[in-house]
Amino acid sequence: MIEDMFGGAPEPAVDWYPRWLKPEDAARALLNLVDEVAWKQDTIGTPGGIKRLPRLTGWQGDPGAVYVYSGIRNEPLEWTPTVLELKAAAEAVTSAIFNSVLLNRYRSGDDSMGWHADREPELGEEPVIASVSLGAARRFDLRHNATGAMRSFQLTSGSLLVMRGRTQAEWRHRVPKAPGLVGERINLTFRFVTPR
Ligand SMILES: O=C(O)CCC(=O)C(=O)O
Numbered sequence: 001m002i003e004d005m006f007g008g009a010p011e012p013a014v015d016w017y018p019r020w021l022k023p024e025d026a027a028r029a030l031l032n033l034v035d036e037v038a039w040k041q042d043t044i045g046t047p048g049g050i051k052r053l054p055r056l057t058g059w060q061g062d063p064g065a066v067y068v069y070s071g072i073r074n075e076p077l078e079w080t081p082t083v084l085e086l087k088a089a090a091e092a093v094t095s096a097i098f099n100s101v102l103l104n105r106y107r108s109g110d111d112s113m114g115w116h117a118d119r120e121p122e123l124g125e126e127p128v129i130a131s132v133s134l135g136a137a138r139r140f141d142l143r144h145n146a147t148g149a150m151r152s153f154q155l156t157s158g159s160l161l162v163m164r165g166r167t168q169a170e171w172r173h174r175v176p177k178a179p180g181l182v183g184e185r186i187n188l189t190f191r192f193v194t195p196r
């Protein structure tokens with residue numbers, strides 16, 4: 001196998017903080033976000049017609065932090081209080097600065113996100129993306145493009161997964177469906193996008 005010539009299996013450049021928030025703080029943040037975020041049902045054009053995304057989304061950020069995601073032009077809404085608190089905490093631990101966040105609300109195990117990398121040009125070459133999880137735990141898979149190697153994390157409530165370096169360039173990630181799961185989950189991915 002190719003990676004053996006370079007000394008072992010590939011590993012994604014991630015930092016993993018499974019107990020980043022106290023459980024009660026994570027539970028409170030989830031309830032606040034359900035109310036304070038302007039959740040939208042986005043659609044995406046596919047060869048088979050227009051489809052609803054299997055999750056609700058929200059987008060907040062500084063003015064000018066416009067972001068095109070899966071062909072959707074996202075104008076950021078104003079930051080809301082709970083999101084700003086989490087942003088400050090994520091900036092403190094990563095030593096990065098974020099000017100926007102994509103929020104994903106998985107209403108149950110039927111909601112999901114397919115394989116993708118966050119590689120839009122406005123994110124730059126080696127983006128730092130801080131992913132905060134609240135509520136029902138969901139599996140997060142990373143798959144190495146060149147070798148197919150898989151790494152999985154159980155994204156529990158209050159956890160923080162920081163993706164950095166070549167993670168977006170060399171890996172894809174997804175949140176697969178979780179059959180039978182009734183609990184709701186909210187995920188926030190803090191990013192820095194080049195303002196325009
Ligand atoms: O919900 C998650 O954990 C992943 C979210 C994600 O990949 C994204 O927002 O780009």
Ligand SMILES: [Fe+2]
Nearest residue numbers: 116117118173
């Ligand atoms: Fe992503």
